[in-house]
Amino acid sequence: MATGSSDASDDAVRRESADAAGPSQRCDGLAAQRGLKDREEGDKPKTLRGKAKGADGKAGSSPKGKGGSGGGGGGELLFEKMLTSSDAGGPGRVVIPKVHALAHFPSLEKEREREVPAVDTAGQRYRLRFRFWVNNQSRMYVLEGCQPDEAARRLKAGDIITFSRGANGALVIGSRQPRPGEPKAVLVQGPLWAAVLNVAGELYQAFFESREAALEAANASGLGA
DNA sequence: AGCCATGCACCG
DNA sequence: CGGTGCATGGCT
Numbered sequence: 306m307a308t309g310s311s312d313a314s315d316d317a318v319r320r321e322s323a324d325a326a327g328p329s330q331r332c333d334g335l336a337a338q339r340g341l342k343d344r345e346e347g348d349k350p351k352t353l354r355g356k357a358k359g360a361d362g363k364a365g366s367s368p369k370g371k372g373g374s375g376g377g378g379g380g381e382l383l384f385e386k387m388l389t390s391s392d393a394g395g396p397g398r399v400v401i402p403k404v405h406a407l408a409h410f411p412s413l414e415k416e417r418e419r420e421v422p423a424v425d426t427a428g429q430r431y432r433l434r435f436r437f438w439v440n441n442q443s444r445m446y447v448l449e450g451c452q453p454d455e456a457a458r459r460l461k462a463g464d465i466i467t468f469s470r471g472a473n474g475a476l477v478i479g480s481r482q483p484r485p486g487e488p489k490a491v492l493v494q495g496p497l498w499a500a501v502l503n504v505a506g507e508l509y510q511a512f513f514e515s516r517e518a519a520l521e522a523a524n525a526s527g528l529g530a
Numbered sequence: 531a532g533c534c535a536t537g538c539a540c541c542g
Numbered sequence: 543c544g545g546t547g548c549a550t551g552g553c554t
Contacts, residue, residue, distance in 0.1 A: 391536055396545065400534065438547060443532070445548095 380469035380477050383409045387483065388455075390462040397452025399466065401435075406446035409468065410435050413446075423476040425454055431478070454478055 384405045386392075392399045401410065411419045418436035425431065434449040451466075458480050460466065467479040500519035502511050511522060 389535060391534095398546095403533070440534085440548075441532080441550095445534070449546095 380471045383468045383470055385465050385467040385481075387465050388460055388462050392451075392466075393455060393460055393462045393464070397450060397455060399448045399451045401446040401448050403444070403446060405468075406435075406437075409470075410446070410448075413437055413444075421448070421476055423454075423478050424471065425457070426477065426479045427457075429454070429457065433476075 384402075386399070386402065386405075388399070410421065413419060413436070418434055421433045421435045423431045423433050431454055432450060435446070436449060437444040437446045439445075454460070458464075460480055463483065465481050465483055467481060469477040469479060471477045500511055500523040502522055511519075
């Protein structure tokens with residue numbers, strides 16, 4: 306494969322989808338994000354991968370042993386997801402990315418739905434339903450019954466919901482705010498373009514209102530070419 | 531080719 | 543009229 310060189314430009318510029326009718330929230334400024342590097346299977350800008358272990362998010366490279374977190378104090382982080390407006394808005398249905406659904410939730414090979422007991426970090430217990438919808442020739446996995454938790458935590462689109470496994474194996478739900486500088490792309494509405502910029506040797510992600518502007522900035526920063 | 535966000539039709 | 547389940551479309 307001869308890809309190689311200018312991968313950056315293609316990967317760097319990606320369009321954010323517009324949410325038809327909504328409060329016109331313009332991004333006139335510049336949202337910067339440091340440290341882009343998650344890249345594994347099907348990763349979406351909206352799906353954040355948890356690499357932080359129990360303590361603060363120190364960017365350490367862990368050699369893949371599962372129990373890395375070891376004693377942390379709270380539980381082993383399974384994955385987290387930034388809530389979309391669909392996740393947070395209505396009936397409390399949270400779409401679970403397939404890879405995580407298959408990895409961390411009970412298999413639905415035979416059942417169409419499965420009850421998943423869960424506890425939040427405050428000790429409140431919830432009864433969630435893990436199920437799937439048929440979509441095209443595949444499946445879409447959804448966690449239902451999240452509304453109480455979303456309400457209790459005042460979760461809105463752009464907030465991050467975390468799924469951990471407690472010591473007893475129970476599913477633990479938590480949430481956190483995106484750290485400053487973390488992409489809140491889901492909150493941005495309207496047709497925007499993003500570019501990865503090289504600013505003084507540090508990588509940033511910036512959003513623009515036109516593809517041209519994004520490309521121009523990318524070129525200027527030295528990553529476009 | 532596939533995923534997922536979201537709209538919406540249908541059914542209670 | 544509200545919610546479930548689905549289909550479509552945008553994006554990777």
